[in-house]
Amino acid sequence: MTTLRPFPLAAREELQNAQLRANLRHATDTIRAKRARVVGEAPDWEELRAAAAAIKDDVLAQLDRYLEQFADAVEASGGHVHWAEDAAAANAVVVDVARSHGVTSVVKMKSLTTDEIRLNEALEAAGVEALETDFAELILQLDGDWPSHILVPAIHRNRREIRDLFARTISPGLASDDPAALAEASRRYLRERFLAARVGVSGANFAVAESGTICVVESEGNGRMCTTLPEVLVSVVGIEKLVPTLADLEVFLQLLPRSSTGERMNPYTSLWTGVRAGDGPQELHVVLLDNGRTRVLGDATGREALRCIRCSACLNVCPVYTRTGGHAYGSVYPGPIGAILTPQLVGIENAPTLPFASSLCGACADVCPVRIDIPGILVHLRAQAVAATRRPGERAVFVLVAAAFGSARRFSFAQRLGRVAQRPFARSGRIRSLPGPLAAWTRTRDLAPLAPRSFRDWWRAR
Amino acid sequence: MRRAYRRAGSLDRPERVALFCERVADYRARVVRTDASSIADAVAGVADGRRLCVPDGVPAGWVPAAVERVRDDDLAPSELDALDGVLTGCTVAIAETGTIVLTSAPDEGRRAITLVPDLHVVVVAEDRIVELVPEGLESVAPLVRDEHRPVTFVSGPSATSDIELDRVEGVHGPRSLVVIVAAERVGSGA
Numbered sequence: 001m002t003t004l005r006p007f008p009l010a011a012r013e014e015l016q017n018a019q020l021r022a023n024l025r026h027a028t029d030t031i032r033a034k035r036a037r038v039v040g041e042a043p044d045w046e047e048l049r050a051a052a053a054a055i056k057d058d059v060l061a062q063l064d065r066y067l068e069q070f071a072d073a074v075e076a077s078g079g080h081v082h083w084a085e086d087a088a089a090a091n092a093v094v095v096d097v098a099r100s101h102g103v104t105s106v107v108k109m110k111s112l113t114t115d116e117i118r119l120n121e122a123l124e125a126a127g128v129e130a131l132e133t134d135f136a137e138l139i140l141q142l143d144g145d146w147p148s149h150i151l152v153p154a155i156h157r158n159r160r161e162i163r164d165l166f167a168r169t170i171s172p173g174l175a176s177d178d179p180a181a182l183a184e185a186s187r188r189y190l191r192e193r194f195l196a197a198r199v200g201v202s203g204a205n206f207a208v209a210e211s212g213t214i215c216v217v218e219s220e221g222n223g224r225m226c227t228t229l230p231e232v233l234v235s236v237v238g239i240e241k242l243v244p245t246l247a248d249l250e251v252f253l254q255l256l257p258r259s260s261t262g263e264r265m266n267p268y269t270s271l272w273t274g275v276r277a278g279d280g281p282q283e284l285h286v287v288l289l290d291n292g293r294t295r296v297l298g299d300a301t302g303r304e305a306l307r308c309i310r311c312s313a314c315l316n317v318c319p320v321y322t323r324t325g326g327h328a329y330g331s332v333y334p335g336p337i338g339a340i341l342t343p344q345l346v347g348i349e350n351a352p353t354l355p356f357a358s359s360l361c362g363a364c365a366d367v368c369p370v371r372i373d374i375p376g377i378l379v380h381l382r383a384q385a386v387a388a389t390r391r392p393g394e395r396a397v398f399v400l401v402a403a404a405f406g407s408a409r410r411f412s413f414a415q416r417l418g419r420v421a422q423r424p425f426a427r428s429g430r431i432r433s434l435p436g437p438l439a440a441w442t443r444t445r446d447l448a449p450l451a452p453r454s455f456r457d458w459w460r461a462r
Numbered sequence: 463m464r465r466a467y468r469r470a471g472s473l474d475r476p477e478r479v480a481l482f483c484e485r486v487a488d489y490r491a492r493v494v495r496t497d498a499s500s501i502a503d504a505v506a507g508v509a510d511g512r513r514l515c516v517p518d519g520v521p522a523g524w525v526p527a528a529v530e531r532v533r534d535d536d537l538a539p540s541e542l543d544a545l546d547g548v549l550t551g552c553t554v555a556i557a558e559t560g561t562i563v564l565t566s567a568p569d570e571g572r573r574a575i576t577l578v579p580d581l582h583v584v585v586v587a588e589d590r591i592v593e594l595v596p597e598g599l600e601s602v603a604p605l606v607r608d609e610h611r612p613v614t615f616v617s618g619p620s621a622t623s624d625i626e627l628d629r630v631e632g633v634h635g636p637r638s639l640v641v642i643v644a645a646e647r648v649g650s651g652a
Binding site: 023026027030031043044047048050051054055058077133134135136139152153154155158159162179180182183186187190191194195196210211213219220221222224225228229246247249250251253254261263264265266267268269270271272273274276278279280 | 463464465466467468469485488489536539540543556558559560561566572573574577578595596599600603606607610611612613614615616617618619620621622623624625626627628630632633634635636
């Protein structure tokens with residue numbers, strides 16, 4: 001794992017893009033309003049959230065047992081189970097399946113998990129084309145771009161940009177930028193590919209331990225195409241996607257669409273259990289992916305992040321995400337959830353700036369359907385990031401600060417000292433720039449100078 | 463584990479049916495209410511003169527004379543693509559979310575036939591409409607556990623909101639969904 005680009009650097013670049021900010025603002029405002037409406041409609045929303053958190057915590061506490069139960073059930077219903085410790089192992093399974101069937105292309109439904117392991121690149125290196133069939137993922141693939149939002153990966157592209165791209169690639173001469181015309185262009189382009197596909201690749205939203213069932217939710221029907229029409233299906237499942245029983249789906253199938261697209265229910269939800277003669281793929285491979293998840297599980301505070309069902313509600317309310325967009329987070333998991341998940345998956349030393357990409361306002365925790373304490377985990381990871389980076393100067397400063405705050409007399413002395421020290425910098429009630437390493441603070445904001453007299457002094461003099 | 467959320471509905475049947483119709487229509491699907499004896503007329507009203515794939519379990523009485531009934535003899539995807547549409551029943555329907563649930567039952571057919579054709583006409587008997595998602599799942603869970611039946615929840619026509627969050631109906635699945643809600647118990651065909 002290479003170290004991610006520091007968030008502040010990446011964010012500064014993204015913030016220069018006015019088009020991106022306008023697109024993001026429009027999209028996140030729209031989706032927030034839709035979510036608020038359908039969540040307000042559910043009288044038992046808090047009870048659903050509580051149940052979801054409890055179910056996921058139970059899964060995480062006994063993950064080994066549920067995984068074995070799930071794997072046994074998949075095998076019993078005619079599927080093959082592959083255990084993949086990391087991205088390379090998972091990719092190798094998919095490449096092997098494609099090769100054993102002699103195909104040069106596979107159709108794929110949108111899956112963050114396969115983005116995480118960079119499956120498409122691995123397939124390409126093996127001479128197999130991975131065709132993305134989700135509308136937004138297709139846009140990104142055609143343009144060599146990368147998702148910037150969990151639910152709407154091409155949220156940073158507007159209709160004119162999409163029209164121009166399609167006219168250059170799949171639909172020469174396309175003139176209209178009407179969303180219906182754009183959707184029609186992708187339907188026409190993909191239809192032949194779906195009908196001829198022999199191998200499909202999917203992720204999973206949920207995997208049911210008791211029955212070996214895989215569940216995916218979607219809107220367009222491309223997922224149904226990928227999981228129904230080909231002879232062979234490979235489903236890549238992160239091990240945290242398990243739920244114990246089919247009845248548990250009743251909780252998540254209510255929480256996810258309302259949190260994610262702001263709908264009461266998404267257009268299509270598919271459940272499949274092994275293979276069924278005469279109906280759908282006759283060969284099923286299920287790849288159970290770890291890729292850092294057991295490491296997250298080892299952290300009693302941080303493991304709550306594994307409850308995540310990838311709804312993206314936290315992105316849409318985050319004051320940082322809604323301005324920088326997803327690319328600044330340098331990972332397929334952007335926004336607040338990415339800021340706590342990515343550093344844990346790849347190691348805090350490889351993403352030390354991500355836990356700081358937040359104002360700790362707590363909006364994310366309020367909307368999280370599985371009640372992940374995102375601000376709490378951010379603070380927890382910040383402590384780890386500080387411990388992991390050797391900055392003796394900063395540490396010394398904080399030792400001094402702690403000492404100053406430790407007694408009234410020292411505090412008062414520090415204030416007097418500060419009032420003298422700030423003199424060269426305070427102009428008309430504001431400090432606009434500080435020297436040396438302190439300049440980092442004033443680069444993006446003014447600092448209020450210490451008042452000429454403290455409250456205590458004023459009180460004493462009354 | 464404590465489940466304090468609603469697991470049983472509180473509406474009576476007319477309210478439940480009305481809610482279902484309202485919620486399905488919300489997805490810009492077409493809703494036609496009829497009584498059990500007039501299902502064929504309702505189908506004719508939306509698919510007159512069309513070639514529809516009709517699973518063997520669908521009662522003959524649902525299929526109007528003016529519709530060409532095509533059997534699913536293991537039709538290839540390209541053959542399904544050449545059809546005008548598909549006519550099926552459903553296992554259960556959920557009022558609160560306007561969802562129909564398919565389980566590859568004899569009157570529903572395999573998954574591909576309700577996916578590839580551009581028009582899906584589905585007959586929902588009123589007594590199959592439940593109020594809540596938990597009630598809907600409860601009725602299909604045994605089919606999954608015991609028979610490994612695939613399950614598809616359908617809530618409106620295929621859609622995408624990927625372009626500036628503007629919802630467009632009809633991407634890869636059927637672009638038209640017609641839900642015929644039949645007042646009395648209709649033959650299950652099983």
